Amino acid sequence: MKTRDKIVHAALELFNEHGERNITTNHIAAHIEISPGNLYYHFRNKQEIVRDIFTLYSEELIERFTPIQGQQESLVMLKHYLDSIFTLMWKYRFFYANLPEILQRDNKLHDDYILVQEKLQINLINIMRAFVELELLTVEDEEMKSLVTTLHLIACSWLAYQSAMSPDSKITEQVVSQGMLQMINVVKPRATELGMEQLLLLEDGVKAIHA
Known part of the structure; x- marks a missing residue:
């Protein structure tokens, strides 16, 4: 799975589990073990x-x-x-x-x-x-x-x-x-x-x- 897709699926999982307002891009990056900078390469913001x-x-x-x-x-x-x-x-x-x-x-x-x-x-x-x-x-x-x-x-x-x-x-x-x-x-x-x-x-x- 490409990194961009991993980010989206990880975000969906975390949003469902904890609520979208409680999850940051740092949480998403940590969940799939990539750096925040790598996430921002694909998405400018949440x-x-x-x-x-x-x-x-x-x-x-x-x-x-x-x-x-x-x-x-x-x-x-x-x-x-x-x-x-x-x-x-x-x-x-x-x-x-x-x-x-x-x-x-x-x-x-x-x-x-x-x-x-x-x-x-x-x-x-x-x-x-x-x-x-x-x-x-x-x-x-x-x-x-x-x-x-x-x-x-x-x-x-x-x-x-x-x-x-x-x-x-x-x-x-x-x-x-x-x-x-x-x-x-x-x-x-x-x-x-x-x-x-x-x-x-x-x-x-x-x-x-x-x-």
Whole structure:
């Protein structure tokens, strides 16, 4: 792995473990046993590292939430998207936990974030329409954007909400899974009989794995 990539991955690990605001470039350099000067050869400051992590996150986000093409079993599709939510929230948990603060201090990153989220919302609406066509959900077209926005809001703010409610608690996989269960609960009232069966299977799977 190239030094630049090592720096980014080390920063992600440390930010997740200790919080981004508590980690300096010196911490990152020491973690991978390079000099601060070597780190500054690749990145002028910590904010540039955060931007690189955001690039990795946004690429994975759009890839995971690009509507699946071709015939797929509906339960497989639901599980894929639910697993993607968990993976992203856990892998980039520092970003979800401190999103407003991170964006407020970097206008360019904030602009990039908005562009990515606009693209994501289009994909999410198309995914939701696919579930309606599969007769898993009953959602009128004019309600689609509102439902997607609610789910998106839970995903983006869940970890920050948990941190605010329990400031001394540590973000764990179980905390992330609780956010997933909250999203399932939001969708349940829109589910058809078939959709409810599959949502309950997914719910049981989340509870069993992350209990």
